[in-house]
Amino acid sequence: MSDPIPPTPTDDDALPKGAEMLTGHNYDGIQEYDNPTPAWWTWIFIGSVVFAVVYLFFVLSAGDELSPHGQFRRASIANTEKKFGELGDLEPDAATIIAYMDNEQWMAFAGNVFKTNCIACHGANGEGGTGPNLTDDAYIHVASIEDIAAVIRDGAANGAMPPHETRLHPNEIVLVASYVAAMRGQNRPGNPPKGEDIPPWETP
Numbered sequence: 001m002s003d004p005i006p007p008t009p010t011d012d013d014a015l016p017k018g019a020e021m022l023t024g025h026n027y028d029g030i031q032e033y034d035n036p037t038p039a040w041w042t043w044i045f046i047g048s049v050v051f052a053v054v055y056l057f058f059v060l061s062a063g064d065e066l067s068p069h070g071q072f073r074r075a076s077i078a079n080t081e082k083k084f085g086e087l088g089d090l091e092p093d094a095a096t097i098i099a100y101m102d103n104e105q106w107m108a109f110a111g112n113v114f115k116t117n118c119i120a121c122h123g124a125n126g127e128g129g130t131g132p133n134l135t136d137d138a139y140i141h142v143a144s145i146e147d148i149a150a151v152i153r154d155g156a157a158n159g160a161m162p163p164h165e166t167r168l169h170p171n172e173i174v175l176v177a178s179y180v181a182a183m184r185g186q187n188r189p190g191n192p193p194k195g196e197d198i199p200p201w202e203t204p
């Protein structure tokens with residue numbers, strides 16, 4: 001006679017029905033089911049993490065292209081191109097500089113460029129400050145009218161007069177050169193003449 005083999009307990013026998021889905025937490029008799037998050041939720045979660053990494057890399061490598069600052073720069077480049085569309089590419093030569101000296105519309109524009117970039121050193125009306133008076137007949141670096149554009153573009157005196165090649169559009173350099181050339185002879189009180197008196201502007 002042998003003892004009957006006891007039945008192997010199954011999970012169903014060992015635990016009350018549904019208990020395998022419980023986490024085992026018990027708070028004052030309140031129990032918690034171990035419900036897995038639905039697959040769609042998990043995939044959205046994983047997708048967001050992956051997207052965040054890709055996005056971070058993208059934003060960091062884009063520099064300021066995506067920022068309002070970059071947008072502003074692109075808009076102002078587009079605006080400059082639109083504005084200069086009718087001018088084409090101006091040559092920084094004597095004929096062009098002289099031709100624009102009495103163009104009211106473009107001299108108003110150049111006056112603005114001067115105001116933004118030059119008055120800190122040359123005074124509101126070109127009378128001078130740190131920089132020389134631009135309204136008299138004496139010049140340090142200018143022998144003929146196209147030298148004005150060259151000084152504005154390349155600077156002078158080891159940067160005491162800063163180069164504007166990267167700060168201004170080439171057309172702005174030509175137009176502001178016309179504006180500066182037109183200041184000559186106004187003899188505004190300010191810095192005393194510096195350099196040598198040069199002959200009047202002449203077209204080649």
Ligand code: HEC
Nearest residue numbers: 117118121130131132139140141142148151156157160161
């Ligand atoms: C940071 C100050 C500064 C700014 C900004 C500046 N300049 Fe000058 N500029 C000078 C100085 C200083 C000199 C004289 C350099 C020297 O003594 O050799 C000079 C010289 C010149 C000359 C030559 C004058 C001469 O007698 O030969 C011209 C033309 C000129 N500047 C135009 C401009 C224009 C146009 C702008 C704006 C687009 C400008 N400058 C912005 C400081 C400045």
